[in-house]
Amino acid sequence: MRDNFDRLYMGFSRLFGTTARYGVGYFSRARTDKIEPHEYIEDGNPDELNAADSKYSYWLKEHPSALRAFQGIMKAAVGKQIVIFLDYDGTLTPIVDEPDRAFMSDAMRSAVGGVAKHFPTAIISGRSRNKVYQFVKLDEVYYAGSHGMDIMGPPTKLKSYEGKYHTNALDKKGDELSIFQPAKEFLPAIREILDKMKKGTSDIEGVLIEDNGFCISVHYRHVAHVDYGPLEKKVLSVLAGYPRFHLTRGKKVLEIRPSIQWNKGNALVYLLDTLGFASSSSVLPIYIGDDKTDEDAFKVLRRRGLGYPIIVSSAPRDTLALCSLQDPSEVLSFLIRLARWVSASD
């Protein structure tokens, strides 16, 4: 009986976008909101939804909810230093139609600030470092923009990272920081590509080109289906003149990136190293992200057998993550719980 209700409610939640599926308040929310199972039966094809749900339930067994696994994660953290890594779009904010309007909620800001009070915390995003900072506006967090190619992290004199890519900086309080930009020499070419990309695609309606510092995003969320082919062709033809760059694909976005061996996984390692946890077993990194690019960081954690890679997804996906969270609202619950847990154990 309970199983039936579970399945029906999951179908309903997928259909109507409610987020109260797992973790705290799952059944209680369903009841207080007075959601009746028959509403779902009338509005959807039960067979299709049941098939999708059973795939998702199966996937959840392999990538359990980090909210459900919370106690286990905290048990593993005993005697270790937790370090938090967060992606931005799709993790700290829901995916929205206008990239410039992916604002972070005050609740999320306060939750991220809450964990950053207790643990070193970094946001690693595909956006430019400054843009992420403008959205987040928390000074106690480290920022890595351009998929990790522009990191503002702890001060460092580590020999393993080339000095020419480092610049010293000060934060607002006057504390020392280090800026690491391993794709520095690509900047002039990136400016050229940006210019050509803007000119070359200006006749296609709906294209939005975002300058991400060391990468460029060509958004096609608002491009008509028939125009996608010509757009991709144009992007590839500009790129053909720049063999030291390559194209990757994200959520309704084509991204142009310098072809260096540096990604979010390298950024995670860099930050762990500069925080003083190089090859340390006394650290427990928790990395939460929703995108393909976050898989590079998941891979590093899995290879090192370290911490918890957590994917944000409400559908089954190929992933190296160990746990999952359904959407940014579950990320919020997880972060709040983490800050409460550490305050309670202080």
Ligand SMILES: O=P(O)(O)OC[C@H]1O[C@H](O[C@H]2O[C@H](CO)[C@@H](O)[C@H](O)[C@H]2O)[C@H](O)[C@@H](O)[C@@H]1O
């Ligand atoms: O690494 P991330 O922080 O996840 O950044 C990846 C890309 O995110 C943004 O684009 C995506 O989110 C937009 C806002 O929700 C959405 O409109 C767009 O369709 C998505 O692709 C950002 O604008 C890109 O520059 C980032 O590379």
